Amino acid sequence: MTRVQAADFGAIVAKTLAEQQRIARDDIDAMVLKAVATTLTSFGIDEDDRKELRADLHHLRRWRRGVEQLQSYAFKAVVTVIVTGFVVAVWLGIKVTLGK
Known part of the structure; x- marks a missing residue:
């Protein structure tokens, strides 16, 4: 039973780390998009x-x-x-x- 619990624990840790990495990527993408939009707006360029x-x-x-x-x-x-x-x-x- 300990092996099953260790495998489950490993799967949970892997899923948690993958979710954190996905969230971090989404945050980075959002920050980059906002920085580019802000830069273009500061040059007087409408993003539309x-x-x-x-x-x-x-x-x-x-x-x-x-x-x-x-x-x-x-x-x-x-x-x-x-x-x-x-x-x-x-x-x-x-x-x-x-x-x-």
């Missing part, structure tokens, strides 16, 4: 406007990628102008030297 927020963030991402691409093109253009200027200067130098 999730679709608009998603669209705004998508627009900002496209804008950032466009600016990065423009910077890349601008850098390539500057390098091209510098190299072209150098080649023209060398060509004019050779032309003047051979012309004398």
Whole structure:
């Protein structure tokens, strides 16, 4: 009979610990959700406007990628102008030297 009682005791302890862990997870989820909602509200974002927020963030991402691409093109253009200027200067130098 002692073995049955020990097994029952172990099952009760396991169930109790599982319930405490579930409650703790639910509390943590609730706290995280509240913290995120509070943070968004402090930025002036209503938590009911999730679709608009998603669209705004998508627009900002496209804008950032466009600016990065423009910077890349601008850098390539500057390098091209510098190299072209150098080649023209060398060509004019050779032309003047051979012309004398």
